[in-house]
Amino acid sequence: xxxxxxxxxxxxxxxxxxxxxxxGESYGYEILQKVALLSNGQLAWSEGMLYPxxxxxxQDGLIAARWRTAQSGRRRKYYRLTGKGKRQLAQxxxxxxxxxxxxxxxxxxxxx
Amino acid sequence: MxxxxxxxxxxxxxxxxxxxxxxxxLDELEDHFRATYHELVETGIVPEQxxxxxxxxxxxxxxxxxxxxxxxxPWWRRFVRLGWVMFAVSWALPVHTWxxxxxxxxxxEGVVPGVQAFLLALMGEAGVIGVLSALTNVAMLLTCWKPxxxxxxGILRLTALIMGAALLNGSWLFQVDSLNELLVGYYVxxxxxxxxxxxxxxxxxxxSQRATPAVVQ
Numbered sequence: 284x285x286x287x288x289x290x291x292x293x294x295x296x297x298x299x300x301x302x303x304x305x306x307g308e309s310y311g312y313e314i315l316q317k318v319a320l321l322s323n324g325q326l327a328w329s330e331g332m333l334y335p336x337x338x339x340x341x342q343d344g345l346i347a348a349r350w351r352t353a354q355s356g357r358r359r360k361y362y363r364l365t366g367k368g369k370r371q372l373a374q375x376x377x378x379x380x381x382x383x384x385x386x387x388x389x390x391x392x393x394x395x
Numbered sequence: 396m397x398x399x400x401x402x403x404x405x406x407x408x409x410x411x412x413x414x415x416x417x418x419x420x421l422d423e424l425e426d427h428f429r430a431t432y433h434e435l436v437e438t439g440i441v442p443e444q445x446x447x448x449x450x451x452x453x454x455x456x457x458x459x460x461x462x463x464x465x466x467x468x469p470w471w472r473r474f475v476r477l478g479w480v481m482f483a484v485s486w487a488l489p490v491h492t493w494x495x496x497x498x499x500x501x502x503x504e505g506v507v508p509g510v511q512a513f514l515l516a517l518m519g520e521a522g523v524i525g526v527l528s529a530l531t532n533v534a535m536l537l538t539c540w541k542p543x544x545x546x547x548x549g550i551l552r553l554t555a556l557i558m559g560a561a562l563l564n565g566s567w568l569f570q571v572d573s574l575n576e577l578l579v580g581y582y583v584x585x586x587x588x589x590x591x592x593x594x595x596x597x598x599x600x601x602x603s604q605r606a607t608p609a610v611v612q
Contacts, residue, residue: 310426311423311426311427312426312427312430312431315427329454330424330427330452330453330454330459331453331454331458331459331462332462334420334423334424334427334462334463335462335463335465338463350419353426355429357426357429358422358426359426360419360422360423360426
């Protein structure tokens with residue numbers, strides 16, 4: 284299967300991160316691993332894209348970050364969803380489900 | 396893991412030279428580098444190869460810096476650009492109601508545009524302060540020379556110079572008999588120094604949070 288286009292990857296990145304963080308706080312590497320796992324490797328995210336995006340979401344107040352000491356004894360930056368982020372996720376979810384429903388119906392009719 | 400630590404030190408220095416990333420950014424990326432490395436080693440890849448692959452996965456320093464730069468706060472640039480535009484415009488605006496002119500530009504009776512005020516002041520028509528004030532324009536031109544490429548110290552020196560220039564140029568307010576003698580060009584010119592100084596202060600603040608390359612022994 285062809286990998287998902289860059290445009291679609293970019294468009295889905297915010298709801299994807301917010302959805303992952305809705306399951307609990309996480310850090311960059313783990314988020315990237317979860318994206319790869321959830322999409323069966325179809326969403327090709329790069330590290331260069333991930334961190335600036337996380338920082339942008341943080342600037343926008345959708346997620347919050349704090350440094351904690353990881354098991355390795357090194358500092359690690361953990362991200363969590365904020366109240367504003369939860370509201371944004373609800374909006375994004377409704378929008379994506381609307382798109383999904385419309386496409387599903389269209390393809391359903393075409394196949395009929 | 397001395398090889399890993401040495402490789403990460405070199406890699407961090409390469410990133411720090413890009414002048415875009417903060418120390419926290421580097422710490423976060425280093426955490427990612429180490430996590431990638433350990434995962435690769437666990438899958439059976441030899442450490443030397445894992446270092447190369449982990450570095451490759453994160454991308455070239457320049458590419459990473461470019462991505463991070465997209466988030467860079469552009470406010471300092473906006474202030475500096477606004478200052479430059481005001482400065483440039485002020486040269487054509489009426490500045491003063493001196494009756495002396497060097498060449499004939501008719502802006503109204505006795506009204507001197509910025510360019511003439513500069514030449515008159517430089518020639519000593521307004522005394523020593525006038526000459527110094529005219530020379531502050533050179534300081535302003537210095538800010539046009541690659542402000543983004545200057546280090547924090549360079550920016551701070553430039554900020555002090557422009558703030559000093561703004562103070563000196565503000566002294567005209569106390570040297571005229573009436574504030575009505577000073578016209579819109581003067582105020583725009585004076586404010587341009589304030590706008591550029593504000594931009595440079597913001598730039599210096601942003602740079603203080605940036606990472607600096609460490610000395611590799």
